[in-house]
């Protein structure tokens with residue numbers, strides 16, 4: 272009874288339908304007014320209102336998916352925006368595209384801003400990795416744990432694994448050349464794929480002692496599954512909001528074939544009781560740490576190792592692939608590089624260089640640097656989130672919460688920093704060029720491996736691998752271009768890394784007399 276009375280009282284005190292409609296309208300109008308006022312404020316009065324931008328971006332954020340047509344071309348649109356609007360462009364009310372070198376350095380290094388929202392999409396298996404975590408504290412911790420695996424001393428001890436793979440690669444090309452019947456025919460080799468397989472086998476043996484034998488077999492369930500995940504990742508990066516809806520915010524898991532493979536690798540290592548000189552060992556050793564916070568869980572070790580496989584393969588192989596393409600486009604550069612490399616004899620026991628022999632070759636290093644500048648792996652930009660108010664370049668107030676995309680690709684191609692910026696000129700890296708012209712390479716406008724606390728931990732590893740592969744390949748084989756392939760190689764895309772659009776590049780290889 273009491274209950275019914277109460278209910279009646281409540282019902283009587285409720286506004287009638289007409290009143291409800293009025294309340295609804297007033298709320299909707301209030302909300303719309305707030306949204307419109309905020310948009311107008313940001314567009315015309317707010318701290319970023321004066322930043323040049325396409326008109327639309329004053330009010331709405333230009334989504335990557337809207338620019339990503341054809342797929343993988345966001346980086347060309349960003350390049351065009353920075354060309355058109357200048358060193359700082361607005362891509363939305365609180366999203367900036369920055370290509371000024373001082374500002375990029377400040378964002379990545381001096382102010383060391385937090386990684387951007389997009390990195391949440393790289394989280395896998397419910398655990399953060401060194402690459403994906405946006406937490407500065409967790410990153411510092413993980414980076415400290417993995418860093419010993421990338422020290423120069425440790426890297427030198429991994430060189431023998433690189434040699435083994437390189438030996439297989441050279442045998443593979445040799446074998447293809449032997450299969451050709453004509454004396455001067457040469458063998459057609461998909462050098463892009465071969466370099467990808469090389470990098471995968473190198474990271475496989477150096478990271479956890481398992482060669483996938485991609486160089487010979489050209490397929491393995493684990494790298495194949497990772498390639499599929501990478502294709503998915505590039506879609507995810509272009510459609511972050513849709514992904515969040517589709518996954519209902521649940522963690523994205525690695526494919527079972529990858530997880531099972533890694534679990535077995537770890538179990539085998541532990542049960543064998545044997546230590547191996549590789550990155551997995553360094554991660555497993557954390558389990559013996561006295562500090563429990565330093566002990567990585569199995570899933571953290573698995574996910575971190577998968578990260579190395581992804582971060583350490585296509586990045587390096589595609590850079591090498593672009594170096595070959597540039598060398599074929601510029602025969603005089605190829606000739607000069609060959610002369611430098613030819614002047615160094617192979618060690619007496621094998622036809623593969625030691626890193627010690629090639630690490631200081633100036634022209635080899637110049638070719639690698641020039642490729643990293645022109646064909647930067649992170650061409651779509653490096654994204655950061657202003658976790659505090661900052662003033663960029665002493666003049667642009669950027670409020671906390673702003674997303675800042677560092678357009679390193681534009682900085683690498685900016686005439687202000689690099690004369691003849693869009694042409695491939697390794698000479699710009701040589702000390703004698705600086706001595707004769709007074710123009711030195713502008714290292715403040717060069718970020719192929721990013722900079723600051725989140726720079727590439729694998730930089731030395733990658734450079735060592737690139738030096739070994741490029742010098743040995745050039746010394747052992749003559750590579751000649753195929754016109755249609757050269758034409759197709761002009762179509763460059765950026766998915767997770769920069770790549771040629773059809774993911775292949777054939778050349779003709781001839782064996783050289785050494």
Ligand code: HEM
Pocket residue numbers: 401402403414474578579582583584586587590648649653654718719720721724725726727728729730732733
């Ligand atoms: C030419 C080859 C390479 C290039 C150009 C390159 C470039 C980069 C760049 C630009 C970043 C920063 C990405 C960002 O902030 O979003 C990065 C981070 C990273 N790279 Fe590389 N990378 C290369 C090779 C490698 C290799 C060989 C490994 C491992 C064996 C590796 C492991 C990593 C890791 C773990 C991170 C995350 C570092 C952190 O946040 O502390 N990279 N790399």
